[in-house]
Amino acid sequence: MFLIIVRLLVYQHILLKRMVKELTKNYKQWLWLIPFIAFLLDFFCITYRLSTGIDQEVYQFLHTIQNPVLTQIFKMITFLGSSYCLIGLGIVVAIIQYKKGILYGIHLGLVHIINNMIKAFIKRPRPNPIYHLVKETNYSFPSGHAMASTIAYCMLDDYLQQTSLPYKNIIHIVMYSLIFLICLSRVYLGVHYFSDVLGGFLFSLSYYLFIKYHYLLNPKHNA
Template sequence: MVSKLKKNYRRYLFLIPLVLFIADYLLIVNGWMKIIDQFVFESLRFFASDQLTEIFKIITNLGSFWGILIVIFLVFLVNRKVSYICLGASIIQTSLNRVIKAIVRRPRPNVDVFIRESNFSFPSGHAMAITCLYGLLIYYLYKSEIRYRKLLIVICVLIIVLVSLSRVYLGVHYFSDIIGGILLSSSLVLYISDIPSCQA
């Protein structure tokens, strides 16, 4: 009985970040995230320097197309099944991101930027990509018994956080874009991890 309830709970766990994603969007539409977006941006820019800017420019590339593809290839060398799942999930999240951006059409922040982006802002594509890939890696690492798995999980979490912050610091996203991207990909990761053929 307990195991059945636990299984049913896990099946619908993906709905939690999905509902929070919708809530984030509604807060944005109603203008209730402006103060938080401004506060986070100004807090990060307070520490701005040429050195930090160059560091964040490097870090942000981890969430780019090639940054994601290289990591998936490295995973392929270790575990083909996991790499295929990560690749499939990355394709899904990229398609989902483009569709939502085309529907929402939120403009990029009107601030001094350190890099240029041409498409729309919500949700953050980098935040979605990095959360999807490294979120799945965290799941498989947690289920594995490989050496240094705890350290690798911490590194994965740090990469998600740093890439996400880099997008706000560089001026190409609002903080609420980042939150939306993380939540939507978290929902996708939870959904995929509950599919029997994708479980560790």
């Protein structure tokens, strides 16, 4: 009996060691869970009104700094996250590299469908329309601009990193700064709360990390 217990403990130790080694080796394949869990926490906070305080504070602060020049700047920034701009960007990518352009379009389309499904399920009202600086009519959570721009510019950044373009670190900064500014523009323009754009960003970041490490970097799919 003693020998059996010892053997079981040794076997358990070996198995655990292999599992830890495998998880450490492939940890990037699980990175998507971090923003996804954060997205669920954001949804939980919205559902139980735990985000109301920070939503109102951010919304009111951005409302107090509004001025005509800043409003025009943010309207231009928010256009960079619109369907028109992102579809046009996809067409340009497809002209340069057809396969990558098609993948871009597929994932952008899937994110758009998922966004509409979540909005229809949660049905969170937008902020008071009298504060809207651009016209929006559908539900608020999660932000469609935040979701679309995150997946679009993350994928675009990936594609540009694979080219011979110089200053790739600067490209990283520009792409992620664009995502941040587009998300910020939606709150500044009065059509979303902070938790809306945070949720949209987190969901698409999770989606992007999943496809990046399970599909885009898989040699079988890039053959």
